[in-house]
Amino acid sequence: MSFLEVRDLCLDVGGFELSRIELKAEKGDYLTLIGPTGSGKSLFLETIIGFYRPEKGRIILEEKDITDLPPDKRQISIVYQDHMLFPHMDVFENIAYALRKKLRDKKQIEAEVKQIAGVLGIDELLHRKPATLSGGEKQRVALARSLIVRPKLLLLDEPFSALDARTREKLRDTLKKAISEYSTTVLHVTHDFEDVWALANRVVVIRKGEVMQAGDPESVFKRPSPDFVAEFLGTNVLKGKVKAFEGKLTVIEAEGLKIYSSDPAKPGEEVVVSIRPEEIILSRGTVESSARNTVKGKVLGIFKKEHLVVVEVKMGNAEIKAVITPTSCEMLGLEPGRETYAVFKASNARIIR
Amino acid sequence: MRFLKTPGILKSQSFKHSWFRNLTIGIAFIFTFLLFSSIGILLFVLKPSEILSALFSEEMLYSMKLSMLTSSASTLSVICCSIPTAYALSRYSFPGKSLIKSILGLPMAFPELVMGLALLLLFGHGFLGPYLEALGIKVTFTKLGIVVAQFFVAFPYAVRVIYSTFEDINPRYEQVSRSFGYGEFETFRYVTLPMARSGLFASSVITFARCIGAFGAVLILAGGSYMHTEVLPVTLYLNISYGNLEMAITSGILLMGIAFLAIFSFERFEGGRL
Numbered sequence: 053m054s055f056l057e058v059r060d061l062c063l064d065v066g067g068f069e070l071s072r073i074e075l076k077a078e079k080g081d082y083l084t085l086i087g088p089t090g091s092g093k094s095l096f097l098e099t100i101i102g103f104y105r106p107e108k109g110r111i112i113l114e115e116k117d118i119t120d121l122p123p124d125k126r127q128i129s130i131v132y133q134d135h136m137l138f139p140h141m142d143v144f145e146n147i148a149y150a151l152r153k154k155l156r157d158k159k160q161i162e163a164e165v166k167q168i169a170g171v172l173g174i175d176e177l178l179h180r181k182p183a184t185l186s187g188g189e190k191q192r193v194a195l196a197r198s199l200i201v202r203p204k205l206l207l208l209d210e211p212f213s214a215l216d217a218r219t220r221e222k223l224r225d226t227l228k229k230a231i232s233e234y235s236t237t238v239l240h241v242t243h244d245f246e247d248v249w250a251l252a253n254r255v256v257v258i259r260k261g262e263v264m265q266a267g268d269p270e271s272v273f274k275r276p277s278p279d280f281v282a283e284f285l286g287t288n289v290l291k292g293k294v295k296a297f298e299g300k301l302t303v304i305e306a307e308g309l310k311i312y313s314s315d316p317a318k319p320g321e322e323v324v325v326s327i328r329p330e331e332i333i334l335s336r337g338t339v340e341s342s343a344r345n346t347v348k349g350k351v352l353g354i355f356k357k358e359h360l361v362v363v364e365v366k367m368g369n370a371e372i373k374a375v376i377t378p379t380s381c382e383m384l385g386l387e388p389g390r391e392t393y394a395v396f397k398a399s400n401a402r403i404i405r
Numbered sequence: 406m407r408f409l410k411t412p413g414i415l416k417s418q419s420f421k422h423s424w425f426r427n428l429t430i431g432i433a434f435i436f437t438f439l440l441f442s443s444i445g446i447l448l449f450v451l452k453p454s455e456i457l458s459a460l461f462s463e464e465m466l467y468s469m470k471l472s473m474l475t476s477s478a479s480t481l482s483v484i485c486c487s488i489p490t491a492y493a494l495s496r497y498s499f500p501g502k503s504l505i506k507s508i509l510g511l512p513m514a515f516p517e518l519v520m521g522l523a524l525l526l527l528f529g530h531g532f533l534g535p536y537l538e539a540l541g542i543k544v545t546f547t548k549l550g551i552v553v554a555q556f557f558v559a560f561p562y563a564v565r566v567i568y569s570t571f572e573d574i575n576p577r578y579e580q581v582s583r584s585f586g587y588g589e590f591e592t593f594r595y596v597t598l599p600m601a602r603s604g605l606f607a608s609s610v611i612t613f614a615r616c617i618g619a620f621g622a623v624l625i626l627a628g629g630s631y632m633h634t635e636v637l638p639v640t641l642y643l644n645i646s647y648g649n650l651e652m653a654i655t656s657g658i659l660l661m662g663i664a665f666l667a668i669f670s671f672e673r674f675e676g677g678r679l
Contacts, residue, residue, distance in 0.1 A: 123583040153586035
């Protein structure tokens with residue numbers, strides 16, 4: 053039997069719906085649930101932790117049926133996008149609050165808080181009120197508060213979506229470190245593909261309250277189900293090797309392309325690079341610009357996504373997606389088989405793993 | 406496209422003021438001024454010496470003391486009862502919830518006098534009166550009646566203010582606390598109540614002001630008898646009917662003063678919230 057098993061979970065709370073969700077996770081798994089907004093991901097987490105009671109189905113954690121247990125008896129922690137730090141307590145109090153039900157001894161509590169503050173790099177903040185912290189700092193504190201109790205299961209509900217790209221990246225690293233230190237199983241809800249690549253060993257795709265696909269990230273993204281791609285456009289992920297370090301830029305050879313990235317990496321390292329489709333500019337010819345990457349390719353296909361157009365371009369051995377407006381698509385005269393150039397900044401080619 | 410729109414908006418703002426704008430602002434000024442001057446007149450009709458002598462008369466001291474005592478007692482009980490009521494309405498769904506909500510909304514619309522009459526009937530000889538009397542409790546025409554009347558006048562307001570305070574607190578805070586092993590009551594005690602602090606203070610102030618100003622229901626349930634169930638509004642009323650203007654105006658000034666203090670601290674605390 054798996055560490056966590058969700059069987060045939062059904063719930064409808066007006067607007068959001070879960071229908072027959074099946075899910076398994078092993079101890080130590082980092083599982084991401086990915087899907088567009090409104091797909092019932094948060095509802096799913098809140099059902100696992102016990103804030104909602106499912107209409108049907110069972111939740112089994114460590115061979116114990118916890119479906120009918122109140123949330124305070126489940127030993128599951130949650131971190132929300134908007135952190136939910138108690139505003140009337142300072143950072144220390146917030147973290148210690150979580151521990152007070154487990155430990156009585158004040159000295160011990162203090163030692164534990166100091167330790168986790170060290171791991172998450174928030175030692176300096178312990179006596180500040182949450183309102184005075186930056187978004188990234190708040191999220192570190194929220195993580196500390198959830199991890200300090202060493203939960204059986206840690207639920208993350210889009211913990212990074214309110215942060216800027218740099219902070220997000222840094223926090224991912226910290227999270228990785230903290231999780232290995234406090235060894236816990238994680239369910240992470242996100243709509244960001246980079247989270248999946250950087251953190252997860254398993255991914256579950258949810259749409260409209262249903263599991264569409266599950267597996268390890270590689271197989272899910274290499275062979276996505278057609279519905280899923282149409283609904284939900286992710287990021288371009290390229291695997292490659294660091295060739296050199298030129299000036300302040302890392303040069304990566306990935307799938308037959310030479311890509312400049314402003315993220316640091318050691319030569320020889322195997323990396324995964326992410327380029328968001330909306331950060332790619334398509335042009336007819338080469339253009340002189342501040343963007344360091346200009347790559348030639350051939351248009352494979354064009355399809356509409358709401359009011360935008362997604363252009364698939366074959367470059368080297370990779371298929372890269374770019375998002376442009378219908379007007380630019382017309383002006384460039386793009387159609388399958390035509391040559392085009394993709395231009396993007398080195399800072400937008402992010403090394404995510 | 407977006408850039409083109411903004412200058413248009415800016416232009417219309419610096420445009421000549423419309424007659425409609427001037428009309429609304431004018432009305433706002435005129436009637437606020439009238440209200441303010443009517444309050445001001447209260448202060449200038451009497452000589453300071455007259456106010457002082459009325460203030461320290463035996464009747465006024467009695468009525469002030471009684472007002473303070475009864476209002477404090479009723480405020481305390483209103484807050485104690487409306488916190489659980491408001492919490493239940495805000496957090497749980499249960500049969501009869503919408504009924505409770507609409508009943509609590511009623512007293513805000515219907516006159517206090519009617520409320521007093523209804524209470525008089527409830528606590529009088531017909532219904533609850535005999536049973537309570539058997540326990541040695543007499544509500545009608547007593548000081549306890551004042552508290553009861555004030556309670557029912559202020560209760561719906563307090564529930565409403567506290568309800569919106571609880572509604573402003575994201576239930577996820579409570580859920581997070583639950584996930585750390587705290588029970589429902591512990592969570593309420595350590596998370597919800599402290600977070601509702603300023604709202605609770607504001608509603609206590611408003612409740613106190615409502616209680617001390619309650620008149621119709623108090624008059625009917627407790628009877629406005631001289632130096633017995635005489636609170637400040639009753640003093641005003643009794644002395645107007647005797648033609649004793651100094652006493653009436655002085656109790657009016659006192660009531661105004663308390664109301665001003667209440668509104669002032671209410672604004673400060675509500676405004677100072679996160």
